[in-house]
């Protein structure tokens with residue numbers, strides 16, 4: 001099979017491996033997506049993983065965003081609607097914590113990172129505190145599904161257990177693991193990390209629903225009457241999770257999804273903005289926006305592409321079941337990938353990018369759904385992502401925002 005795919009070099013050290021190592025390598029080969037090299041070749045030749053031409057920007061146009069002023073007027077109504085539904089147990093939360101956190105550069109899971117200065121403030125702790133606030137408002141705890149990756153699963157579970165789930169009811173927290181994708185070399189062939197192990201990385205945050213389903217947790221939702229999921233990133237330490245106002249607004253819209261968005265700080269801010277692509281809700285990356293689009297204004301004088309996604313979404317499960325995992329584009333990123341060095345037989349840590357990582361992005365799900373409500377939130381109140389060790393979206397900026405919101409750090 002490997003020969004047919006042109007990937008037989010994966011077995012080049014096979015004869016030198018112990019029986020256990022051989023078995024582990026064969027198991028790993030059986031578990032990874034072997035169609036990636038072909039998808040990469042199409043990508044490199046100008047077509048995406050579905051064989052379509054990679055013409056960016058796509059058919060992009062502005063989307064109507066529900067702004068703070070409108071939300072303010074209907075706040076009470078939205079909150080009551082959201083609370084009424086959440087109180088019947090229809091809403092659960094999904095924490096995406098499978099990322100590698102390379103920009104932060106800390107050892108271990110990003111959620112275990114301590115952003116405190118005068119006391120311990122772990123990122124996971126902030127998530128549980130925020131969730132607890134929501135549960136107090138709703139009047140009942142909600143289920144939390146935590147996505148990890150093969151690389152950080154054990155440490156994540158151990159860390160959260162050691163901290164007593166930060167006071168959250170343990171029986172309501174379920175962990176599930178996302179899939180890993182093989183890394184590809186410059187020629188698009190699958191790389192070895194060591195003689196008996198393929199180099200892999202988490203396959204992006206877009207595979208979360210398929211992994212949730214494979215773990216039997218979508219069925220669990222069905223059994224428990226959970227019909228909506230609030231999916232969010234691990235690193236925004238200010239976000240409101242299971243926010244009844246957001247939930248109520250999305251329910252009221254009749255749409256199958258909602259996205260919390262923030263106004264950009266300037267037209268140049270490097271953030272993906274919500275838009276329509278071919279008439280369907282989508283996200284356009286900052287580097288895909290032409291200068292003209294970046295500066296384009298609407299009739300009321302506001303910028304047409306000015307609302308950045310915060311990675312906090314609401315999804316109706318019945319709609320996801322129909323579309324998730326189908327036709328998701330694969331994004332390839334050029335990265336430094338530790339790899340097996342044939343000359344020395346050791347793992348080499350490169351100083352510059354030497355291969356490609358493949359990822360699915362969560363926002364690509366939006367395009368398959370019949371609409372999404374972009375819902376503005378106040379940046380200073382709800383958006384403090386910890387992406388970098390210093391500079392913008394860093395530990396320092398997050399601390400400052402937490403302090404301004406009355407959280408001791």
Ligand code: UTP
Nearest residue numbers: 096097098099100101102103202204205233234
């Ligand atoms: P990022 O895009 O910030 O990626 O993830 P990252 O891997 O955490 O960090 P860098 O890019 O290496 O510095 C946004 C959210 O998606 C999750 C992350 O944990 C974070 O909550 N994610 C990302 C996954 O769960 N799995 C992935 O494979 C990638």
